[in-house]
Amino acid sequence: MENLLEIKDLHTSFYTHVGEVKSVRGISLKVNKGEAIGIVGESGSGKSITMMSTMRLLADNGKIKEGQVLFNGKDLSKAPEKEMEKIRGNEIGMIFQDPMTSLNPVFTIGEQLMEPLLKHKKMNRANAFSKAVEMLKLVGIPSPEKRMKQYPHEFSGGMRQRAMIAMSLVCEPKLLIADEPTTALDVTIQAQILELMKDLKTKIDMSIILITHDLGVVADLCNRIYVMYGGTIVESGSSRDIFYNPKHPYTWGLLRSIPNPKEEIKERLTPIEGTPPDLLKPPSGCPFAPRCDYTMKICLTEKPSEFEISADHCSACWLNHPDAPETKVIQKGEIYNGR
Structure with missing residues (x-):
């Protein structure tokens, strides 16, 4: 499959x-055309900053120190700002985490x-108005013609989120970056938004990067999953690999913390003890080592x-080294071999 986006050693x-806060420490990932990938991990693991770096939307004190962000073969990390303005909102759309800000x-x-329609698609105002109304209908906002004349403070939190989603999709981008796109929405609207993203993915061959804490969402939408921790990718694979054959203790911990309503015998959720690493002084070894039950000297x-x-x-874990001791992890009644 042809690469649409490839991030190399960011x-x-x-x-x-x-x-210096080293928020992203050597990330490499790729997104193929028409593919949906998921990026999961705790808050502070570097998920959003990786995508903000891709879009070149970092704060004034933020800097891409090294690496490449190749979009259709073009390195966005070195592209002039004028060129980035043509790409943002047109070829790459982004749903931000906090719609009110x-x-x-x-x-x-x-x-x-x-x-974005007036700027990127050169539409006249009448056509742009019709297209915007159509997008508000698609994301489930009632009376869209009336809502077009309202201000953000007149919308509820969920409606603002849907308006943000409509804005990111209105130009039918080649790549959609969705940062916690359904956080403020109720379950019914969440399902509608995810279904809309699936339909557009098929209709316009759009690729999707989904950043989320909800592993259920990535399982339903994404082909591949990247698990991030401490500014690095600790495991990557297909959805099936991550859910049925995980090979990193952090991934085991994430999966153990998901409630399963179908279980006949209710079990207590197992939290991951401890806190994420301080990225002012990142650890020299494995970033997850202080919280891991299987830590070795190396x-x-x-x-x-x-x-x-x-x-x-x-998987970036020493347990997968051929000389590492065999480790068996019990999780929800299934046995995983750590080697």
Whole structure:
């Protein structure tokens, strides 16, 4: 399959009064045309910053230190700002995590929806208005013609989220980056939005990067999953690999913390003890070692390389080294072999 986006060894840091925060530490991933991938992990693992680096939307104290962000073969990390303005909202759309801070409070929803159509698609105002109304209908906002004239503060939280989704999709981008797109929505609307994203993925051959804490969402929508922790990717593979044959203790922990309503015998959820690493002083070894039940001496001093489990499945864990002791992990009644 042909690559649409490929990130190679991306390092992004933020320079603060207390020092350099190394938020992204050597991320590499790819998205094929027409494919949906998921990026999962705890808050602070670097998921959103990786995508903000891709879109070149970092704060003033943020900097891409090294690496490449190749979109259709073009390196966005070195592209001029004028070129990025043509790509953002047109070829790459993004659904931001907090819609209230992403929508401009002094412009109507209609003006904000029409702006990318007027700028990128060169539509006249009448056609842009019709297209914007159509998108509001698609995301389930009632009385869209009336809502076009309202301001963000007149919308509920869920409606603002849907308006943000409509704005990101209005130009039918080649790539959609969705950062927690259904956080503020009820279950019914969540299902509708995910169904809409699936339909557009098929209709316009759109690729999707879904950032979420909800592993159920990625299982339903994504072909491949990247698990992030401490600014690095600790495991990657197909949805089936991650859910049925995980090979990293952090992935085991994430899966153990999901409730299963179908279980006849109710079990207590097992939290991951401890806190994420301080990225002002990132650890020299495995970032998950202080919280891991299977830590070995080497884990504290040397960062594990990516071990290939199969053609499309990799895990950055020393337990996968041929000389590592065999580890069996009991999870929801199934046995996983850590080697």
